[in-house]
Amino acid sequence: MQMVTAAEMAAIDTATAEQAGVPFAELMEHAGAAVARFAQRQFRRARRVVVLCGTGNNGGDGFVAARHLARTGLSVDVIVLGDPAKAQGAAAEAYKALQTSRALPFAVGSVEQVRGLRTKLEDADLLIDAVLGTGFKPPLRELPAALRDLLREVRTPVLSVDLPSGWDADLREQSSPDAFRSDAVITFTAPKPAHLFGHLTTGHFGPVVVAPIGTPESLVRSEERLTWTGASTKLLETPRPMDSNKGMYGHVLVVGGAAGKPGAPSMSSLAALRTGAGLVTAAVARSIQQTVALTTPELMTAALDEAEGGALALSNVSPERLETLLKKISVLAVGPGLGTEGETPAMVQRLVAETTLPLVLDADGLNAFKGKAELLDGSKRTLVLTPHPGEMATLLGVSTKQVQADRLNLARKFATEHQLHLVLKGWRTLVAHPDGRVAVNTTGNPGMAKGGSGDILTGIVAAMLAQFPHEVAGAVEAAVYLHGLAADLAVQRRDERTLLATDTIAHLSDALRYRVQDEDGATWICGVRRRGGRWSAEGRAELD
């Protein structure tokens, strides 16, 4: 699923008419019908619906949706912001079709009239925001701004058509000062930048769904080749053969755990086992080997030599030691609990240089390359780095602030220059690939801001590589998606403050079985569907 800009979307609409023979009015009809279906499914108990429409095509979608909803017997009011005579083309047609339905529109033309809508909006069960879509150009004018302010004072749930009105579709920021409040968003054909980078809804888990409206996938083209991690979870739908054996799913070796740091390698290892790796071994300092072994009976362990002070010793990478350690290993995960003391960085550099095994480098595994980023070369092996912004800054020799200011470009540049897969963590984790493609991740929540989270991601990534060695890009994307999704599922049963990194492991089963596409064919790029296909939000079982 590619992300497209607002201008690309308009070109795709034209191509859909010219090359696929689907006229614009038909796209609008499908869009409006999809909005109506989504509204009914997600806001099941809504009886009184108010559809707020602009006079552009976003409003046109609203007119169509209102017509469909009225036909099902709901009480539907249509409020047009501005002069309906301004509507043109398909939107004008949709407005005309409304005249024969039970949803009669009325227009508001002044700020006072907008303010007079308060009771109507408060009394409704659902508001559908079809005021502005991709045609919005900031800043927001007076009339929609008054409506935006009023919506902030009213508690009725808001379903946004295409985008929360006033949100620039091409904006790549987490928030937008102009925008309307939103509880759920339904967009069409492909996500725009705002859908992937923005936090569009009030709750953490308000859905953002992409509904197909008749444009063939082959016409969805984008210059930038930016995608979404959830699309790669298709990999997980591959059924395992009945006569499976553990050798088919790889053997992950987690290298980490200096003296006194048994937690991190234990968590990575358990996460790898729970994600489906056939075998997992944790190679850790001799003094903590027993502790690590006792965390999980299915886990195998190997002892690493310790130098004075407890740091891991260079002797661990002697030819003989490597031969024993790496026998039958299919993926290496280096970093959890490793430390940066003494000989450890040199040991890591040697380990990386002397094998060509697929490798995931995290935490102190990355810090071992401080000032030596040129040694990180994925041109002849599978190499995945999972830095948080601080670690990325260390690698690049810049400040964390500089990394945060230009995440997308930095990630893409580093991945292509070093021919590796880079997982740059944070709000909307980015997965950049050697060929310049980047996938944006939309799962995860603030509960993950706690020690251990990264260790678990490392284990999930390693296990995915072990199982899908020939689909590396997809395996890494799916891993990042799963990790956040498992945490999203976990946090719905707990509070985000009490969430422990290991709680995400307990929700990996649900995350692995989750399907991003709903029964209607819409793809859920944000939000988690539960119970009867609807979503649940934190603190509230359901929004309807």
Ligand SMILES: NC(=O)C1=CN([C@@H]2O[C@H](COP(=O)(O)OP(=O)(O)OC[C@H]3O[C@@H](n4cnc5c(N)ncnc54)[C@H](O)[C@@H]3O)[C@@H](O)[C@H]2O)[C@H](O)CC1
């Ligand atoms: N393939 C698809 O995704 C389809 C989407 N559809 C819908 O069409 C809209 C885009 O329609 P468009 O007419 O281009 O723009 P809008 O309706 O979003 O807005 C135009 C409207 O807004 C006024 N306006 C612009 N800026 C401001 C501002 N700052 N303040 C106030 N008003 C403003 C402008 O004057 C126009 O009147 C897309 O979002 C989808 O909802 C199609 O229906 C089917 C294909």
Ligand SMILES: [K+]
């Ligand atoms: K809208």
